Amino acid sequence: MHPPGADTVLVRHGDLNTKSTPVKRQMEGTLVENVEALLSDRSIPGDVERRWNRPLIHTTEDAIEDATAAVTDAFGVVSASPCRTVSTEKAQIIEVLAEIADACYDGGTFAVDARRSDKSLPYSSDDLAREGGTAIWEAVEDDFEPAVDLDDPDLTFGVEVRDESAFVYLETVDGPGGLPLGSQERVVATVSGGIDSPVAAYEMMTRGSPIVPAYVSLGDYGGIDHEARAMETVRTLSQYAPNQEMQVYRIPGGETVDLLVSEMEKGRMLSLRRFFYRAAEVLAERVDAHGIVTGEAVGQKSSQTMQNLAVTSQATDLPVHRPLLTRDKQDIVAQAREIGTFSQATINAGCNRVAPDMVETNARLDRLLEIEPDDLFERAEEAALNADLVEP
Numbered sequence: 021m022h023p024p025g026a027d028t029v030l031v032r033h034g035d036l037n038t039k040s041t042p043v044k045r046q047m048e049g050t051l052v053e054n055v056e057a058l059l060s061d062r063s064i065p066g067d068v069e070r071r072w073n074r075p076l077i078h079t080t081e082d083a084i085e086d087a088t089a090a091v092t093d094a095f096g097v098v099s100a101s102p103c104r105t106v107s108t109e110k111a112q113i114i115e116v117l118a119e120i121a122d123a124c125y126d127g128g129t130f131a132v133d134a135r136r137s138d139k140s141l142p143y144s145s146d147d148l149a150r151e152g153g154t155a156i157w158e159a160v161e162d163d164f165e166p167a168v169d170l171d172d173p174d175l176t177f178g179v180e181v182r183d184e185s186a187f188v189y190l191e192t193v194d195g196p197g198g199l200p201l202g203s204q205e206r207v208v209a210t211v212s213g214g215i216d217s218p219v220a221a222y223e224m225m226t227r228g229s230p231i232v233p234a235y236v237s238l239g240d241y242g243g244i245d246h247e248a249r250a251m252e253t254v255r256t257l258s259q260y261a262p263n264q265e266m267q268v269y270r271i272p273g274g275e276t277v278d279l280l281v282s283e284m285e286k287g288r289m290l291s292l293r294r295f296f297y298r299a300a301e302v303l304a305e306r307v308d309a310h311g312i313v314t315g316e317a318v319g320q321k322s323s324q325t326m327q328n329l330a331v332t333s334q335a336t337d338l339p340v341h342r343p344l345l346t347r348d349k350q351d352i353v354a355q356a357r358e359i360g361t362f363s364q365a366t367i368n369a370g371c372n373r374v375a376p377d378m379v380e381t382n383a384r385l386d387r388l389l390e391i392e393p394d395d396l397f398e399r400a401e402e403a404a405l406n407a408d409l410v411e412p
């Protein structure tokens with residue numbers, strides 16, 4: 021809920037504050053560009069003002085909720101509040117708090133959460149909270165029985181006094197946190213379109229790394245639905261990053277999958293992963309990326325035991341990043357729903373159909389090398405060089 025007359029979104033970031041001043045300045049610039057791109061992509065009117073510590077979006081009251089939703093999709097944003105802007109004079113702030121209470125308070129407990137960045141102001145945060153609370157109480161006591169609860173209020177009146185303005189708000193919407201997208205190096209994200217890999221790619225994006233999506237087509241074991249699902253999830257991810265290239269590298273893997281299925285039983289899935297990683301490494305060189313991302317989590321599948329992860333990781337010299345490594349499936353599913361990649365993730369195709377009856381859980385590299393095709397890596401390298409770029 022926004023206060024009447026709200027026309028500004030106050031944006032808060034977090035991890036940027038761990039940076040030196042020049043790095044933080046640069047990252048704030050990247051954040052502002054990303055927010056501008058999100059607003060423009062969603063046709064939301066608004067000008068982004070680059071302010072130290074608290075970027076602002078100036079918009080209209082009609083667009084304020086959409087602007088808040090858009091900015092809380094930007095990586096690096098910890099939270100945002102749709103605000104009414106007031107002068108820093110205490111009397112003005114208190115008057116506006118009473119006015120907002122009159123319009124928005126609907127019974128229940130309330131609190132005032134007041135902060136000020138300028139310690140030279142002639143009043144303290146406590147003064148604002150106390151006097152603001154009294155004004156709110158007086159504004160509503162004829163119609164309600166107000167009560168103050170500082171620990172768990174039904175409604176919080178937020179006030180932040182910063183530079184020449186004060187911002188009054190009723191809601192703080194969480195963003196993904198992390199760092200602005202584009203502030204770190206690129207990584208190749210292997211996406212199957214299943215539940216896990218899009219969440220893993222998203223997690224890397226929260227740390228500022230743009231992703232280069234790579235999908236390995238599995239021939240008859242994948243099929244049109246499998247590929248369509250992968251494309252759909254990348255399309256969803258690209259909505260969080262409208263100013264980044266997000267075309268998918270489609271790596272042909274059908275013939276290799278057929279070969280692995282006909283020649284290998286145990287260990288087949290590990291060799292397939294090794295094919296993925298080696299292909300991803302070659303692609304990474306092509307696109308100047310510096311790591312490979314997968315949706316693997318310890319023990320979630322037989323190919324994801326610690327021993328198996330160690331063996332598959334040796335297919336590449338690049339680091340294999342597994343942001344979901346320690347996450348529970350339930351938690352990953354909940355996140356997939358939240359970011360919008362889940363609904364497209366429910367068809368039965370892909371690696372599940374390649375899996376043999378007898379799975380390997382304790383792989384050893386020397387034993388696997390004896391049974392996997394000698395030319396596995398040449399195949400991966402050739403496939404990566406033959407990858408085509410597909411609009412998701």
Ligand SMILES: Nc1ncnc2c1ncn2[C@@H]1O[C@H](COP(=O)(O)OP(=O)(O)OP(=O)(O)O)[C@@H](O)[C@H]1O
Pocket residue numbers: 209210211212213214215216217218234235236237238296313314315316317320321323370371372
């Ligand atoms: N066809 C594919 N193309 C590209 N990457 C893939 C493909 N299949 C799997 N991967 C990558 O390998 C990882 C492990 O795949 P696997 O199917 O074993 O696990 P998963 O946990 O079910 O992952 P997902 O839910 O993403 O399919 C995936 O998370 C993804 O990063």
